[in-house]
Amino acid sequence: MSRAARAARVLIADDEPLVRAGVRAVLSTDPGLEVVAEAADGHQAVELTRGHRPDVAVLDIRMPGLDGLGAAAEIRRTVPGTGIVMLTTFGEDEYILRALGDGAAGFLVKSGPPEELVAGVRAVADGAAYLSPKVAARVIAHLADRGSGARAERRAAARDRVAALTPREREVLAFLGAGLTNGQIARRLGLVEGTVKAHVSSVLARLAVDNRAAAAVVAHEAGIVVPPSGPGQ
Structure with a gap:
């Protein structure tokens, strides 16, 4: 099954x-x-x-x-x-x-x-x-070492990493930060799920992170998280 x-x-x-x-x-x-x-x-x-x-x-x-x-x-x-x-x-x-x-x-x-x-x-x-x-x-607060200067540096570094992505990859990352599945992202962007899966793999590789949760942290640091739209998203 x-x-x-x-x-x-x-x-x-x-x-x-x-x-x-x-x-x-x-x-x-x-x-x-x-x-x-x-x-x-x-x-x-x-x-x-x-x-x-x-x-x-x-x-x-x-x-x-x-x-x-x-x-x-x-x-x-x-x-x-x-x-x-x-x-x-x-x-x-x-x-x-x-x-x-x-x-x-x-x-x-x-x-x-x-x-x-x-x-x-x-x-x-x-x-x-x-x-x-x-x-x-x-x-994010811990990674910033509780210092405003370090926090600003991390946010700037995250924004730089995100800027290296394509516009579509940035959109996908924003939804990853909100915890959406590939299917939910596909519906939000009007894409087929296989295409979203390919974009997710590319995002992880270009950000040099091992998993979606780590990518979500980058999205939060960069301030690009898209809020869920409600049940079913």
Whole structure:
């Protein structure tokens, strides 16, 4: 059965049972998502991911034993078809940056609204990236080293990198920053999805980033993010 014909299968990993129950309850409100497994630590998350092959693994960054970052790296290595969503709290900027480098595609704040959790998991299940606006702001602030001069330099550098893209690539990057999938971008731009996929690959290569989430950070830094247009985008 194709991914389009079934609900996205999700694994939840958090050492707090109450958090797992809350995430499951929120995701269960969307018929397009199905929680197939729960893990209480990173090692269990890796093993269950290997066994269940979910479309998305939602991982808490801080877990006993193998933490969420270690689990994410191992899942990316052994089950590359599973997208990674990291659950974060404020004050974990360094962890978020490491997760970006390890290929995580989604970053959500535990204290965020329930609809953001659903949107983020669905986006990653559809092959897109999703940065909670709060997470994006924290990442950008951290990268700026909390100095106004450094922040200005990073924004200028991001604008220079974006200026090297073609006009169409800049449009695609702006939608990547908003967390849109290839299909959603195609509808917004009146293109076929295959063409958008080619543009995304070109954007990643020209920005010298490894994944859509890292490209989204560049879009946020450059100030070109296009706000979503509502349900279905």
